[in-house]
Amino acid sequence: MRGVKLLAACLYLAAAATVVVHAEDPYFHHVWNVTYGTASPLGVPQQVILINGQFPGPNINSTSNNNVIINVFNNLDEPFLLTWNGIQHRKNCWQDGTPGTMCPIMPGTNYTYHFQPKDQIGSYLYYPTTGMHRAAGGYGGLRVNSRLLIPVPYADPEDDYTVLIGDWYTKSHTQLKKFLDGGRTIGRPDGIVINGKSGKGDGSDAPLFTLKPGKTYRVRICNVGLKTSINFRIQNHKMKLVEMEGSHVLQNDYDSLDVHVGQCFGTIVTANQEPKDYYMVASSRFLKTVITTTGLLRYEGGKGPASSQLPAGPVGWAWSLNQFRSFRWNLTASAARPNPQGSYHYGKINITRTIKLVNTQGKVDGKLRYALNGISHTDLETPLKLAEYFGIADKVFKYNSVDNPTPEQTKSIKIEPHGLTFLTSLTAPSSRWCLRTTRRVFSLGTWTVILSSPLRTWTPEKRKNYNLLDAVSRHTVQVYPKCWAAILLTFDNCGMWNVRSENTERRYLGQQLYASVLSPEKSLRDEYNMPETSLQCGLVKNTPKPVNPYAGA
Numbered sequence: 001m002r003g004v005k006l007l008a009a010c011l012y013l014a015a016a017a018t019v020v021v022h023a024e025d026p027y028f029h030h031v032w033n034v035t036y037g038t039a040s041p042l043g044v045p046q047q048v049i050l051i052n053g054q055f056p057g058p059n060i061n062s063t064s065n066n067n068v069i070i071n072v073f074n075n076l077d078e079p080f081l082l083t084w085n086g087i088q089h090r091k092n093c094w095q096d097g098t099p100g101t102m103c104p105i106m107p108g109t110n111y112t113y114h115f116q117p118k119d120q121i122g123s124y125l126y127y128p129t130t131g132m133h134r135a136a137g138g139y140g141g142l143r144v145n146s147r148l149l150i151p152v153p154y155a156d157p158e159d160d161y162t163v164l165i166g167d168w169y170t171k172s173h174t175q176l177k178k179f180l181d182g183g184r185t186i187g188r189p190d191g192i193v194i195n196g197k198s199g200k201g202d203g204s205d206a207p208l209f210t211l212k213p214g215k216t217y218r219v220r221i222c223n224v225g226l227k228t229s230i231n232f233r234i235q236n237h238k239m240k241l242v243e244m245e246g247s248h249v250l251q252n253d254y255d256s257l258d259v260h261v262g263q264c265f266g267t268i269v270t271a272n273q274e275p276k277d278y279y280m281v282a283s284s285r286f287l288k289t290v291i292t293t294t295g296l297l298r299y300e301g302g303k304g305p306a307s308s309q310l311p312a313g314p315v316g317w318a319w320s321l322n323q324f325r326s327f328r329w330n331l332t333a334s335a336a337r338p339n340p341q342g343s344y345h346y347g348k349i350n351i352t353r354t355i356k357l358v359n360t361q362g363k364v365d366g367k368l369r370y371a372l373n374g375i376s377h378t379d380l381e382t383p384l385k386l387a388e389y390f391g392i393a394d395k396v397f398k399y400n401s402v403d404n405p406t407p408e409q410t411k412s413i414k415i416e417p418h419g420l421t422f423l424t425s426l427t428a429p430s431s432r433w434c435l436r437t438t439r440r441v442f443s444l445g446t447w448t449v450i451l452s453s454p455l456r457t458w459t460p461e462k463r464k465n466y467n468l469l470d471a472v473s474r475h476t477v478q479v480y481p482k483c484w485a486a487i488l489l490t491f492d493n494c495g496m497w498n499v500r501s502e503n504t505e506r507r508y509l510g511q512q513l514y515a516s517v518l519s520p521e522k523s524l525r526d527e528y529n530m531p532e533t534s535l536q537c538g539l540v541k542n543t544p545k546p547v548n549p550y551a552g553a
């Protein structure tokens with residue numbers, strides 16, 4: 001049975017792998033020095049993680065298919081890794097930067113990432129995946145521009161700005177980690193920051209961005225925080241939504257946007273108001289007490305301070321859900337599409353396997369843990385991918401292939417590495433949402449997956465209501481309380497991929513898994529061999545790398 005399915009999956013893979021090698025794709029080299037430093041995100045100095053002295057880190061500006069080379073020097077006192085959230089790493093999970101796929105960069109050493117945003121465009125972010133480092137910064141924007149010959153469905157903007165919004169804690173990442181290790185929650189955030197700062201809002205803030213009257217700007221908005229959904233708006237200005245994580249959408253104007261953790265929106269903002277200062281406002285969603293911060297926009301040559309009257313944010317879940325439902329893929333916009341015959345016409349692809357992931361929380365030995373299908377993932381010293389590649393997977397983890405958890409599996413929690421094998425499937429999130437849920441944002445290295453809270457709310461009949469035409473293809477999806485989200489996805493990219501809650505607290509406490517997408521043919525057409533430069537650790541620290549295991553067939 002298994003063999004048959006495998007073969008079918010890989011025939012599909014082979015058919016889809018019409019890969020063109022662009023020998024001429026240009027290389028861009030970066031050297032990044034990761035250090036501790038001091039910044040005052042909420043007005044009081046505290047320790048943060050800097051990249052080349054910057055907090056947030058530098059924005060990566062790239063174009064489809066560029067070779068992005070980043071030599072990262074870890075000058076922290078702890079192991080460190082960065083993930084490039086949303087970059088698809090086709091055939092190349094070796095650069096994904098999660099503890100299950102790579103060995104961490106040890107203090108005082110360096111590692112050179114090499115990735116290609118192949119056949120993709122859009123607005124993304126990168127962030128640390130080790131410990132609770134994300135709470136201290138080390139994150140930044142990552143954009144992939146369309147190649148010059150490919151038309152984009154909006155006029156060339158005057159400039160391109162990245163707005164990184166996120167919740168912020170005044171406790172250090174080590175203190176927050178201690179809370180979680182001790183089985184307690186990190187609680188609610190102390191504030192919200194925009195590009196690492198929180199405005200005083202008294203007219204004394206320096207502008208974050210300057211606009212020329214009459215011009216249009218590309219404004220990319222990403223939620224880089226730990227766990228809080230944030231509403232973003234700009235006084236007197238509409239935002240025309242044009243793109244979400246690499247998909248062009250039907251263009252609508254929004255007064256404000258709910259941005260969940262790990263998500264990015266690409267908008268166009270026109271400087272068509274009276275030339276003066278305006279506030280950008282970011283406020284928490286779904287917390288009992290709303291936390292708000294501002295950042296200043298200035299019109300060049302403008303006169304007058306921003307009004308102290310801040311536009312009010314939305315209230316309640318229904319608003320967020322309705323806004324989500326208004327997002328539609330623009331099927332006529334040309335774009336880099338990774339798999340036009342597959343993902344693009346996602347509604348036409350037959351579903352071969354349905355996997356339910358049920359998220360639960362509970363106590364193990366009196367300590368708070370989060371789980372998927374009753375398994376709370378724990379990272380080991382040997383990354384799962386390396387164990388698999390070196391042929392010792394059985395010494396490190398077992399594939400917990402639960403397609404459909406039993407009620408017991410959703411009631412009890414056990415802690416162990418969480419690996420699943422996926423042989424088929426198909427992507428492009430389609431979704432039907434229901435009301436009332438806690439928001440949980442998940443992402444799968446490239447495309448996102450499944451999800452539900454209570455088992456009882458999803459039944460196969462719900463498939464009739466899926467949007468099989470123009471649901472937006474993206475790599476994260478939020479699930480509202482007591483709700484579910486269906487994600488259709490084709491596993492057409494071999495490798496080991498992290499499916500994780502974007503809520504850092506939940507992810508740290510186990511709500512993640514690794515999906516191993518295997519090719520029985522072990523062909524280089526399906527997956528690259530482990531690069532010579534990859535780090536080795538744990539049980540394979542001193543083991544010679546297998547010689548071209550993926551050369552076959």
Ligand SMILES: *[C@@H]1O[C@H](CO)[C@@H](O)[C@H](O)[C@H]1NC(C)=O
Pocket residue numbers: 033034035073075
């Ligand atoms: C990184 O920054 C630290 C602190 O500024 C400095 O001591 C070190 O030499 C830098 N390393 C590199 C590789 O630039």
Ligand SMILES: *[C@@H]1O[C@H](CO)[C@@H](O)[C@H](O)[C@H]1NC(C)=O
Pocket residue numbers: 061062063145
């Ligand atoms: C980003 O890259 C594009 C394409 O190479 C270039 O036109 C643009 O000036 C760059 N922007 C920044 C801010 O570096």
Ligand SMILES: *[C@@H]1O[C@H](CO)[C@@H](O)[C@H](O)[C@H]1NC(C)=O
Pocket residue numbers: 071110111112533
């Ligand atoms: C570390 O940096 C050095 C100097 O830039 C470089 O030659 C070397 O390849 C890097 N090591 C890794 C593992 O990337």
Ligand SMILES: *[C@@H]1O[C@H](CO)[C@@H](O)[C@H](O)[C@H]1NC(C)=O
Pocket residue numbers: 152153249250251252330331332333334
């Ligand atoms: C969709 O994209 C096409 C092609 O670029 C564009 O002409 C059209 O205006 C877009 N439609 C909407 C509703 O945004």
Ligand SMILES: *[C@@H]1O[C@H](CO)[C@@H](O)[C@H](O)[C@H]1NC(C)=O
Pocket residue numbers: 348349350
């Ligand atoms: C889906 O299944 C139907 C019925 O078995 C078949 O006719 C169709 O060709 C399949 N579609 C694809 C894309 O494989």
